[in-house]
Amino acid sequence: MPRRPKTWEAQDIVAALQSIKANGLSLRAAAKMYGIPTSTLRDKFHGKRAIFARCGPSPFLTAEEEQKIVNWAIKMGNVGLKQTRIDIQNVVKTLLDKDSREHPFVNNTPGRRWWRGFVKRHPNLKHRKHQLTDKARVMVSEERIETWFKEFEARLQKERALSMLNEPHRLFDDEIGSSIDGILNGFPASSTSAPSTPAPVTAHPAPSTPSQATPLPGPLPTDVAQTPLGNESSASCSEYLTALPGMSQNQQKKKGLPPAAITVAEFFRYMRARRARENQEEKVELRRKDRELKEREMGEDEKRIDEEDEEDEEKEEEKEEDEEQEDEEQVDKEQVEVAEAVMLLQEEGERLAEDIMVTCTEMGQEMEEKKTQEAERKRNSKKVSWEVQQKNKEQVMEIMNSAHEPDAEELRKKLKREHKKKAKKLKQAKREARKEKKRKAASRKKEEHEYDADVLRKDTIVESKAKDRAKSNIKTLRNDQEIYVCPACLKPSGNDEKWISCDHCIRWLHLTCTSMHLLRGIDLAGFDYRCKFC
DNA sequence: CCTAGTAATGATGCCCAGAT
DNA sequence: ATCTGGGCATCATTACTAGG
Structure with missing residues (x-):
């Protein structure tokens, strides 16, 4: 029976059902009117099939869970925390670790193929090469450093998180917390995976229109990350930058330079140095303009007096600078507190992630309850139909009993024999099903065991290599x-x-x-x- | 209404070519 | 060497549909 290509949409079903309800149309008439096969419409009308059902098995994560993950990934992407495939897979793993639902994922972690399907189901996620691998991005330029920080500030402003620079705890107002180190290292730090494994593929929201927000500043440029920041001004920064002109990531690796990374303290120090520099430049400019104005207005004598005044002013300024330096030392102390705060916030982020997982688990439990109720309903309906059948049989037997006694007896025996045969067949089928189930479980267990052994072997190799490396020093x-x-x-x-x-x-x-x-x-x-x- | 055939979908593994 | 995307085959599951 070849199946006719589907010619109707879900809204046709909705319209047809509404017509039946509102206009009192018959099922056949409604089906004809909207071009839907009668049986299909009937199934949906009686609730035998979902109105918006899709062919094939459902994904192992519910639509709500998938949407939640997508929303989270997009939100993280909007503040520069692009989530990698690995991160998202780890989130799913964490979710499944705390969930008893059945799924085909090895070690509770969905594979690359699942990721493909996931992206296919949610086209607003797309993947691209990590920006760190783009050579153009590692070309050294102080202008680019400034641009990056400006874009970062703009992004924070857009996300109403500018005050994070003073209140870093605001970084954790998201569903799944992330550490400030995540932003500053240039790659994501989900609550479930340490920011130690930057994957080359990154998921981020695809800008649907050119008018949308400007591209993210992306990870901290490698050159920025390696800039020695301290009490240095832009001059020493430039010196360092010219020492590393356009070095690629591989070249840096060969020279033993660290990957893009910046500590919290370095970040705040850089921001403070930059602001101080800007203030200083403004002051110098104002002073220059002021001097020019006065030179024009005043004579030589007055000028001398002014120079004396200026000397006094300069002394005062020096004094102020000394005070500022003391303030900076004070801020240094505060940075230690910031670092402590970051640790506390990481814990807070983990707690938030925990809450999300609990919510997801509750959703899973609700689904489970619904399934149980559905199964119960089916069992009841089967029981009812069985009872009806039994009643019918009893009626038949009564009629037969009321007929000629010897024939009825024979028929009863025959029916009994058939019933026994059927019961025997049913038992055998059940036995085979149980055997098959056991066989599958054993096979799965064996595979898991082999996987664990493989992981252990790999870990041993890694450890031995690490020991060798240590010996080489x-x-x-x-x-x-x-x-x-x-x-x-x-x-x-x-x-x-x-x-x-x-x-x-x-x-x-x-x-x-x-x-x-x-x-x-x-x-x-x-x-x-x-x-x-x- | 029921049944059997077909289409669609989700997930896996394997292989290949290309990029880094 | 490692990672990725794409193609293909396979299996399991579910929805859809024509015909009895």
Whole structure:
């Protein structure tokens, strides 16, 4: 029976159903009027099939869950936190970890194919190459640094989050929290995945019209990330920049330079230095204009007096600058507090993520309850129909009993035999189904076991490689004495040197050779430190 | 109303070519 | 070497439809 191509839309069904209800049309008439097969309309009319149903199996995440994830990814993208495929897959994994629903995903993580389908179902998500891989983006230019920060500020302003610079906790007003380090590192830091694995494919909202918001500033330019920021002004910044003209990511990697990354302290320091510079330039300009004006108006004598006054003013300004420096020191202290706040906020973000997952789980439970109710309803309807059948049979038996006794007896025996046969067949089918189920479960378990073994093997290889790398930093002196050198500065330990161990590759580095020394007053034991060579 | 055939969909694995 | 997208085959599931 070849199936006729579908010629109707969901709204036709809705219109047909409304016509039946409002105008009292018959099912056949309505079906004819809207060009829908009668049986299809009848099924939908009786609720046997959903009105907006799609062919094929439903996705394993509900429409609400998928939409929630899409909205979250778009929102994150709007503030510069583009979510990678891995991030989204990890979100799904976290969701499924806390959910008992059945799904085909290995280790609760959907695969690349699922991602394709996901993007297909939600075309407002599209993927593209990570901007860090674009060579044009790593060309060094102070102008670009300024542009990036300006765009970042503009974006924060657009998202009503400009005050984040003073109130970083506002970063966490989203559904799933993210750390400020996520923004500053230039790649996303979802609550479920550390920002340690930037994937080359990024999902972000596709601008539907050219009039939409300007492109995101994107990740922090590599050159910005490597700029030594401190009390330095733009001059020293430029010096450093000219030392690294147009270096590609690979070249940086070869030279042992860290990937794009900037600490919270560095970010605030940069912003403060930039504002101070702007203020200073404004002051100088004002002073110059003022002087020109006075030169024209006043004579030589007055000028001398003015010069004396100016000297006094300059002294006062110097005094003010000294005070400003003291303020800066005070701000440095505050940055330590900011770093602490960031840690607290990360925890808050995780709590928020937890809440989201709980909500999703509740939704899943609701679905489960609905399913159970549906199953119950079906069982009841089957029971009712079975009862009706039994009644009919009883009626037949009564009629047969009332007829000639010997024939009725024979018929009864025959019916009994048939009934026994049917019951036997049914039992056998059930037994086979149970066997099949067991076989499938065993097979799945075996696959999971093999997967775990594979993961363990890979982890062992990674660990062994890391140990080898650490060994490579042991240098042998002329007197055959072996010493360990810091892989960052290639120097051995000094007397008062503090060392820090990478939690991922077992390398030891001078604390001062890492950005960790900026986090003064914080217990480093609580940090998951990843060195720049990882 | 029921049934059997067909279409559509979601997910997987495998392979390939291209980009980095 | 690694990652990606695209194509293809496969399986399972569900919706749709014609005909009995």
